[in-house]
Amino acid sequence: MDNNKQLSVFQKTTVGVQFLFVAFGATVLVPLLVGLDPSTALCTAGIGTLIFHLVTKGKVPIFLGSSFAFVAPIIKATELYGLAGTLSGLVAVGLVYFLMSGLIAWRGAGFIRTIFPPVVIGPVIILIGISLCGTGVNMAKENWVLALSSLITAILVTLLGKGLLKLIPIFCGIIVGFVVAYFFYGIDFTPVAEAPWFALPKFVTPAFSWEAVLFMIPVAIAPVIEHIGNIYAVNDVTGKDFVKDPGLHKTLLGDGLACMVAGTLGGPPVTTYSEVIGAMSLTKVTDPAVIRIAAVTGIVFSVIGKVSVLLKTIPNAVLGGIMLLLFGMIASVGINNLIHARTNLGEPRNMIIVSLTLTFGIGGAVLQLGSFSMTGIGLAAILGVVLNLVLPKERKEEVE
Structure with a gap:
């Protein structure tokens, strides 16, 4: 099905760099939006990918990049608990992956779908997109010419x-917006010229915060489900069954460890990148070694000091223009999740779960218990899970 055996080392390296190019835009966009160092994100994405391959015995061709699911929670948690406290919450995200890994090893993948059906996951994904729309508009309106260009x-x-180009719309949008900004508004490259060629990423040490941990853990529900979906997608592309070998519990464990390491070093949580899966489908190159080359290349780029400084010169309006499309697309994925699963919103039970999840999330409901508080996507996700477990199902639904 693929041409892995026909590729030389040089060809594999070339394709690996192309795969990193596909993931580059999204991987560095997340830290730019939440105030983290983009070089750190590149480094932790590369390290996280290598950890994933180590845990899965090098069998699964998956690249882990920055997760957009955590953009809004990171921004809010940083306001409430500071960056160091927020990072402790991001480290704890790995515990959710560990729990799901253990449950799947014990009861099988179907058990997860029972707890997190589309009627729960769909609204949570919609919230992830909608919660960021205001931020995107505020950044875009700083300069609508640049925003609309990107x-x-x-x-x-x-x-x-066509081809690989179709997989990098974010990267293309940022490049065009940046070029327009340079020629028509001017960009100061003095910091880039002054930056050293070699510089370690800006690692930040977490400071433990119970509030931040409990704030972040529920947000991991959506990326966990995304992980499972992407593993099945890789199965289709490669013609292999990674759910059985090395096992879905192993892939979740690898992803969880990667998230913990990313948070420990000061980077955003990582997640399986469907863009790279799409690139594998186009190139027919599915050798996991190529993905590891992409990971190592990302780490190399992360220590080139001028790269991080150059990325920080991108105008906010350019990023805002990308956000207008990107976060709307995330919300659309949640809607498609409900449609694809044929969720009947005319059914009172489903309507209640979706309605309350969206209302609590969009409305900014807050659960306050002493000094601890939970709000936003995390609270909405927990509410959706609880409602799904406690609300009675109709007989017809139980039969199905």
Whole structure:
């Protein structure tokens, strides 16, 4: 099905760099949006990918990059608990993966779908997208010319792009917006010129915070389900069954460890990248060694000091234009999740779960217990899970 055996070491390296190029835009966009160092994110994505391959015995061709699911929670948690406290919450995200890994090893993958059906996951994904729309608009309105330049480019690449180009609309949008900013508004490259060629990423040490831990843990529900879906997608691309070998519990364990390491070093949580899976489908190259080359290349880029400084010169309006499309697309994925599963919203039980999950999340409901508080996506996710478990099902639904 693939041409892995026909590739030389040089060809595998070339394809590996291409795969990193596909993941690059999204991986560095997350830290730029939440105030983390993009070089740290590149480094932790590379290290996390290597950890994942170590745990899965090098069998699964998966690249782990920065997770957009945590953008809004990181911004809010940083306001409440500071960056160091927030990072402790991101480290704890790995515990959710460990728990799911243990449950799947014990009861099988079907057990997870019972706890997190589409009627719960769909609204949570919708919230992840909707919660960021205001931030995107505020950044875009700083300069609508730059915002629309990046937005229109990303749309055109998504609709008209061919091959690998179609997989990097974010990267293309940022490049065009940056070029427009340079020629028409000017960009100060003095910090780039002054930056050293070699510099370690800015690692930040977490400071333990119970509030931040409990704030972040529920958010991990959506990425866990995304992980499971992407493993099945890789199965389709490679023609192999990684759910059985090395096992879904192993892939979740590897992802969880990668998230913990990322948080410990000051990077955002990582998640399986469907963009790279799409690139494998196009190139027919599914050798896990190629993904590991992409990971190592990401680590090398992370220690080039000028890269991080250059990325920080990208105007906010350019990033805002990308966000207008990106976070709307995330919300659309949640809607598609409900449609694909044929969730009947005319059914009172489903309507109640979806309605309350969205209302609590969008409305900013807060659960306050002493000094501890929970709000936003985390609270909405827990509410959806609880409602799904306690609300009675109709007989017809139980039969199905």
